[in-house]
Amino acid sequence: MSRMRLSLLLALVAAPALAGAQNLTLKNEAIILPDRGTQFSGPGAEVVNDNCRTCHSAGMVLNQPKMSAAAWRAEAEKMIHVYKAPIDAKDVGAIVAYLAAMRVSQ
């Protein structure tokens, strides 16, 4: 059964059950999901999270081969000019500094 059909079936079954419920109370709950490598972490991570995670997980970027700062700069420029990533030019230096510190070639 396709996902959409299953969702429709659940909606049809669950809706009348919910409509009939008395004293239904909804409340907000905060949950912490496990970090599966989707976010950049550590000092300076915010600018990379803001600019790169639109299209990539942190794991995808950090599992690349180690590269020099110049190579990371070229990578960021490629994202901007080839893939049209909406990255502010003033952020490129901080992005390169973070990535070079995390994934620099020896």
Ligand code: HEC
């Ligand atoms: C607008 C979407 C977009 C954004 C934002 C973006 N990228 Fe990419 N990136 C791509 C695409 C498309 C590819 C090529 C296809 C692929 O490998 O997923 C790619 C590929 C890559 C690769 C693999 C090597 C290569 O050159 O193909 C790396 C590393 C990378 N991106 C890093 C970054 C970093 C670092 C940032 C943030 C500064 C970033 N990307 C932001 C779209 C984006």
